[in-house]
Amino acid sequence: MMRVELRTRSIGYKIGWWVLVVIAGLSIVGYLAFVGTAATDMEVAAFFALAGINIYALSVLLTAYRRGEPWAWWVTWVMVAVYGMTILLAPDLGPYYLGPAIVMAIAQLLTWPVFHGPDRLERAD
Secondary structure, eight states, rough: OOOEEEEEOHHHHHHHHHHHHHHHHHHHHHHHGGGGGGGSSHHHHHHHHHHHHHHHHHHHTTEEEEEEEOOHHHHTHHHHHHHHHHHHHHHTTTHHHHHHHHHHHHHHHHHHHTTSSTTEEEEEE
């Protein structure tokens, strides 16, 4: 199997990628920690679902995203959308999720040139 690694000097990509990885990682820990404080079965399910979305996002970020596969960039928007949609689905919780959603969207946009722009990746086999 051929191994492809990201080789970019783009500081924007590095900052964006690290921000996304840190938010996903901390979210996993946070949601799993909150399972013990849940008052209802629905809250337990919600915490596990949110942890699961972040586990998926982290696995994509650490593999395909890091290799610079364009589909991974698009899929990572799911994590941003879940956080952003919270304000519509749970208005009392929405403000707590809006900040991270904005930060993740900015981090994603910082990586745009590496995936789709003129600074397309240099790849090494």
